Amino acid sequence: MVDADQTFVIVGGGLAGAKAAETLRAEGFTGRVILICDERDHPYERPPLSKGYLLGKEERDSVFVHEPAWYARHDVELHLGQTVVAVDRAAKTVRYGDDGTLVHYDKLLFATGAEPRRLDIPGTGLAGVHHLRRLAHAERLKGVLTALGRDNGHLVIAGAGWIGLEVAAAARMYGAEVTVVEPEPTPLHGALGPELGNLFAELHREHGVRFRFGARLTEIVGQDGMVLAARTDDGEEHPAHAVLAAIGAAPRVGLAEAAGLELADRAHGGGIAVDARLRTSDPDIYAAGDVASFPLDLFGTRLRVEHWANALNGGPAAARSMLGHDVIYDRVPYFFSDQYDVGMEYSGWAPPGSYDEVVIRGDVGKRHFIAFWLKEGRVLAGMNMNVWDVTEHIQSLIRARAVVDPEALADPGVPLQTLSA
Template sequence: MAQPHRIVVVGTGLAGASAAAAVREQGFTGDVVLLGRDPRSPYELPALSKGILLRDADEPDWVRDEGFYAERGIDLHTGTDVRELHLGERVVVDGDGTRHGYDRLVLATGCAPRTLPVPGAELAGLRTLRTLDDALALRDVLGDGVPVVIVGAGWIGCEVAAAARKHGAEVTVIDPLPLPLHRTLGDTVAEVFRDLHARHGVTWRLGTGVAGFVGDEGVVTGVRLDDGTVLPAEVVVVGVGAAPRVELAKAAGLELCDSVPGGGVAVDASLRTSAPDVFAVGDIAAHFHPRYGRRVRVEHWANAKDQGTHVAGTLLGGAEPYTASPYFFSDQYDLGMEVRGLANPFTDDLVVRGDLAAAEFTAFWTRGGRVLAAMNVNQWDDGDALQALVDIQAAVSPDDLRNADLADLT
């Protein structure tokens, strides 16, 4: 594959910025153009629902220091919407009509918060959490005694609930599933998070759907449940997941994938799309993962960072597959946790090492005696061993997972 002279990256989140930085760090001396709609320099998302909402920080974690992009000759365009891809001409057209030619193109357009198609969804004041502006605006209204209703008991909903309770808000969380984080963690481990939030004063409305939002003079004032009950609220946060931004890819005729939740842009093991010299990374990439033998799409921080870095090698002529295990972390109240790997909590076997009641444990999900995923909760000494067990899908007995020195099992 001939070396490119000009690389264009669409998306200034962690994945896109990591790709632009990595090609420079790997010695590329041609043009690098980085285009994104956010008006700020590229930043990471985890702090939005953690340090910023908790008021422990006023800024996110920037992907690179101020000045990095100019110093490395990366042509960074913030506040720039890309509206068209012309693959045959190898041109990207931005919102001002400016045409950006490329030899290699990386799509890293990320996700957009999902909304609920219910009456009242158009009311002002319904909040989502995806950008720094979202986080700063939300934390300004979290205060002592403020009634907050959160729709959705996934990771974002739970982290927002923890931050709101720290600030003394009266928090109710609604979800149609029977437990928070149920799809990810299954029954037993999800109960730990239900009980954690209940101990900190969160009111759960689980197994309950939202029929609509109510308002006054065009501003939301409450949430109507499917049993007709209306929960008054000064703050309503909708945290029902995110949808990959695939509109550009679809309009350009790139192959999409509907076999992963939410869909995505189909890419091979090395992150190539169906079009020559076009790649996709991060939240939008439905990546064929060699270890799993199928496509997966991962929306978490580590995947964005690592795929962005990995694709630089492919852009410059490499062909190594991306094989990293999915990784995610969360902090809620005094509970910290990490998850490595990919499993189905409803069909795979759960093995628990430690004390669930004390929220100090490691959970393993196994299939056919092999470790597919591991989650450490308030235990921090075995990270390397857990990573190795998941990466090699180690064959380990339940008794050894519960009792043996984990480092000896790798």
């Protein structure tokens, strides 16, 4: 039973942390809620950083989870620009800030997120090398893309994942020249496999993006601190005025590891290992969002999910679990992307090697279809491209784990909801 004498501390001021704080108050918790964020901006959502805000379609203020006054109004003690330096599990304390402020916790939530992986090659210290994870990164990159478009400049992107492709689309919309370097044979190879990855390659080529598949950056060449070119291991040199490293993100587990919490192995994406209630190996410490690796019986594995929906839903689930509610976090992974005139949503989990068939419902040529990844006739994942209001049905098919008729699945005349009954 919780009461007004208790203190709940949330480390990490992203979407998961902010929604956890909101949920604690919405569920009636009257104790102290302390939210510690190492960024100076109020908690914000990350999808706009590579989508609407980067494209100039959304205002800066639109990215914030709550208006600034919300925190004081709901008695959430928000500490911006403060880094947590240590967690003492025995004393149940968190130390943060330059002055080493010490605060006691009854329950603690790690919502520390992830950080962009760095290129380990010569030239990464040049002024034109960028990453995209934080609002400040997006603000800087927005200015860079504007200048590149104005001056017919070249952007080289290392990595053809979701961030790489969304920035490539934004850069082309600004008018910049774009080359994407990717070691896999297709974009999004680890997420979608080659069948659908090729579709995204075609989409971007139609908009003027150049790809170098099966290659890696080996050096960024510069002069007077500025980027001039990027070299790849196939012996090519690509003109570049800016380089974006979009080679994935690593969970921020340093604090948890130093505190002796159990971590997930790399095969499961790393991160802080939690149970279905989002509890760590310490019963008074929880984790949610990008940093948490949780068991998902639906797929018989442990997953770490780096997407908006996981933060949006995981933060509140962790908050309820901290309050002692009967929580089982088993959400079907979900993410979305917007590139040029294409919008898509993906539900499920079907990495290469896990499925034996891809079934298409609709018209791939018109980019108006749903793709299903199947294993022994059971739906593992589904992606709807420019087809809307079907996510619930797709997720029902995944949860049902029933064997479906591929011909019926491919037939737009057969309602999806009848296949999961």
